[in-house]
Amino acid sequence: AQTVTQSQPEMSVQEAETVTLSCTYDTSESDYYLFWYKQPPSRQMILVIRQEAYKQQNATENRFSVNFQKAAKSFSLKISDSQLGDAAMYFCAYPMYSGGGADGLTFGKGTHLIIQP
Amino acid sequence: NAGVTQTPKFRILKIGQSMTLQCTQDMNHNYMYWYRQDPGMGLKLIYYSVGAGITDKGEVPNGYNVSRSTTEDFPLRLELAAPSQTSVYFCASSTHEEDEKLFFGSGTQLSVL
Numbered sequence: 045a046q047t048v049t050q051s052q053p054e055m056s057v058q059e060a061e062t063v064t065l066s067c068t069y070d071t072s073e074s075d076y077y078l079f080w081y082k083q084p085p086s087r088q089m090i091l092v093i094r095q096e097a098y099k100q101q102n103a104t105e106n107r108f109s110v111n112f113q114k115a116a117k118s119f120s121l122k123i124s125d126s127q128l129g130d131a132a133m134y135f136c137a138y139p140m141y142s143g144g145g146a147d148g149l150t151f152g153k154g155t156h157l158i159i160q161p
Numbered sequence: 162n163a164g165v166t167q168t169p170k171f172r173i174l175k176i177g178q179s180m181t182l183q184c185t186q187d188m189n190h191n192y193m194y195w196y197r198q199d200p201g202m203g204l205k206l207i208y209y210s211v212g213a214g215i216t217d218k219g220e221v222p223n224g225y226n227v228s229r230s231t232t233e234d235f236p237l238r239l240e241l242a243a244p245s246q247t248s249v250y251f252c253a254s255s256t257h258e259e260d261e262k263l264f265f266g267s268g269t270q271l272s273v274l
Contacts, residue, residue, distance in 0.1 A: 048203075077260040089204075089251065089265035096260070135203055139261040146261040147211075148194050148219065148253075151203035 048138050050152035057126045058160045064111070065121045065155045067136030073097075076139060078112070078119045079149065084132040092134070095119065123157075131159045163187050167252050167266035174242040174273045182237040182269050184252030192255045193235040194219075194263065195227065197248040204251060210235055211257075242273045 047070045057063035069078070080092040095103045095112050102110050107127075111120045123130055133154045139146035165186045174180060186193065191212045196204040196219075206219030210229040224246060226238040235254075239246060249270050253263040 053201075077262070079262060087249065087268045087270075089253075089263075089268075091262055094260060094262060140206070146257070147217070148192075148196075148206045148209050149204075149261060149263055150206075153201070153203045 048136050048150055048152040050134075050136055050155050052155045053153070054156040054158065056158040056160060057123075059126055059128060061126055062122060062124045063126055063157065065123075065134050065136075065157065067119045067121070067152055069117050069119065069136070069138045071117065071138065071141075073141050076141065078110075079137040080108070080110070080119075080121045081135045081137060081151075082130075082132045083135065083154070084129075089135075093121065126159050128159050128161065130157060132157055165252055165254055165264055165266035167250075167269050169269060170267065171270045172272070174239075174271065176242060176244065176273060178242050179238070179240045180242070182239075182250055182252075182271075184235045184237070184266060185233050186235075186252075186254040186264070187233065188254060188256075188264065189232060190254035190256055190264070191232065192257045193229065194253045194255075195225070195235070195237045196251045196253065197221065198251060198268075199248050207237065207250075239271075244273050247271060247273045 076097045078095045082090045093105045107124045136152040137149040168183045194209045195207040208227040210216045252266040
């Protein structure tokens, strides 16, 4: 079974500092995508960033970047210059691949990110 | 562009009652999903559909039913509500063409008392 593990239930960072959220996953696939979703108090699930496994370059979206280590099956999210609006639950997600493709995403349990002003 | 629309946003049910959570998308996505999110947990897949007339079970399908008569709509039915079904329910869709990213609705908070 494909699993996604987020080992940090909660993280706290000072405003304007940098924080890294960890994620590891288990897979036998060689080509796949990985995702980070943000869930603010509004409850809406928002896609933050995605990574294609066959690409060597780590994905970047403005202040958000990933450290993708394929051999270690690690996919961490780095948030630079943290802002109060970054406070949210962050979920790492991996596709549930079966013989004919993926049947949805499997999610980690999430990391609650607190931004200290 | 409305995206994925879920109704209602909140609902309280009594044990044994039934209800249907509505989900519609206007992006012409073939793939649609229902997830539930329990407090402090990630999302777990209940049912999914790869197109009109085709549905399949996810990780936690017991106590739920779905149908997919059109590309746009994917309702989730609870027949005999139980306290264990108290959760936030999310509907999502995807194109399934390039990658597997999901577009989510805003969720339904359901309490069964």
